[in-house]
Amino acid sequence: MPLKLVRRKGSALWYIQGTVAGTRIRESTGIADRGLAEEKRAQREAELFRGAVYGSRAVVNFSKAVTSYMKVNKPSPETSKLVTRLHGLLGMKLLKDIKQEQVDEAIEAICPGASPQRQVRAVITPLTAILNHAAYRDWCDPPRFKRPPGAAGEKRTRWLTPDEYRRLLTSASPHLQPMIVFMACTGARMGEVLTLQWRDVDLDHGRAVLRDVKAQHGVRRNRLCDLPPAAVEALRGIEGRQGEVFRTEDGKAYSGKGGLGSRAKSAWATACRRAGFEGEWVVTRWEDGTVRNRWWQVEDVTPHVLRHTWATWHYAVHRDLLKLKLDGDWSSVTLCERYAKLAPAAMAPAIMRCWGQEVAAQAVG
Structure with a gap:
């Protein structure tokens, strides 16, 4: 039978009900207006007919x-x-x-x-x-879109030297400093750091679990991180060990209006400006010409640069691509190879001091 509109008792919404080409459905339109619901009913009926004749690819939106x-x-x-x-x-x-x-x-x-x-x-x-x-799911063919000219950008992996890192750290607000230390010590992405919970941190044994980290083919998994002494010390200095580890200056979680991490990125941009990294002021204006918003846009030192920094430092200290792959949770050694030629081995003692490994740094030096 063709589709028809019905209402459930006590509900103002219209539901679509019926059978088309052997497919029986009963679903809500989410609409209370009869005329708009009728348009959706007709559209749904046409989709089912097309699907029966041409296959599911013809109707999936x-x-x-x-x-x-x-x-x-x-x-x-x-x-x-x-x-x-x-x-x-x-x-x-x-x-x-x-x-x-x-x-x-x-x-x-x-x-x-x-x-x-x-x-x-x-x-x-x-x-x-x-x-x-x-x-x-065989709903369509794999997409092939042309990227705009220049989208690849400059083929350069930006990372921080130990001196640049210290400059950034000392220029950051107190609430941001532990996050910077943690990222430089673990190679964690900002999204992973901002959702880190205290229940996943073991300071006594120097470990933390990052939940649902990015991986290939849409698969997400957990990643166990070893925390160097500098990271442990930075985390011990944070008060109120419940819920999210890293919070805003007023103690709130990084969420809400503007999206996850928007306030963290704003604090990051301020730290980069104070540290002397390149960037520019960006201004938006109302129609009458008055300033609507003004913010500092960093040129190339984004939060993700700390992941590149950690990987570069890791290889400079360990000289082991397989260990870098495993510790950084990359899918292949090939993805790690670009870090192998960046930092000289002579930089290892300075890197270890940034990680709080003073004894090891003295032994290497």
């Missing part, structure tokens, strides 16, 4: 792919924000119809005039991840 992607991958709040923007633009678009033209339109709508790298981060990367997720 971007909204369904987003729902499945969010449920399976549980992305960070920052990634979720990017996905929500894309969903607002492409929600009802069929996956088979999302081509380069739709990518170009999304870039123009979400980040017009942005740098190529920003276009990739805000649109191409999250969209590709969602469509790859859908392709694994």
Whole structure:
């Protein structure tokens, strides 16, 4: 029988119910208005007919792919924000119809005039991840989108020397300093650090567990980190060992408006400016020309640079790519090779002192 609209007792929402081409459904429209609900009913009925005739690829839309992607991958709040923007633009678009033209339109709508790298981060990367997720389920073909010219950027791995690291650390606000030490000692990403819980930290044995860390093919896993003395000392100086380890200056978790880590990144930018790293003031204005917002944008010393720094230091001290792969939880030694030629072995004593390993540093020196 064709689909029809029904209402449950005590509910203002309309439900779609019926059977089309052998498929029986009963689902909520999420709509209380009869006219709008009727439009959704007709659309759903047409989708089921197309699916029966042409297969499931003909009817799966971007909204369904987003729902499945969010449920399976549980992305960070920052990634979720990017996905929500894309969903607002492409929600009802069929996956088979999302081509380069739709990518170009999304870039123009979400980040017009942005740098190529920003276009990739805000649109191409999250969209590709969602469509790859859908392709694994045979809802569409794997995506192939052209990246804007210059998106690859300069082929350079930025890392900090021990002197630069100390300059950054002493320039940071007191509440940010333990986080910087922890990242430089473990190679943890900012998203992993900001969600670290005290229950996953063992200061007596110098270990911490990072939950749901980034891995290949959308698979997330836990990573056990050994904490050098400097990291243990930095964590011991934090008061109130409950819930999230790292918090804002007023003791609140890094969440809420602006996305996970927005306040941490603001504090990071301030520390970089004070430390003398390159950057520029970015100003947005209202239509009347008055200043709407003003912030410091760091050129190349982002929080992720500390992961590069830790990897570079790790190889300079241990000279062992396999150990670097295992300790840093990379999927292959190949991904670690770029760090092998960056820091000279003679820098090892200074690196060990940054990690609080004074005795070892003296032995090497």
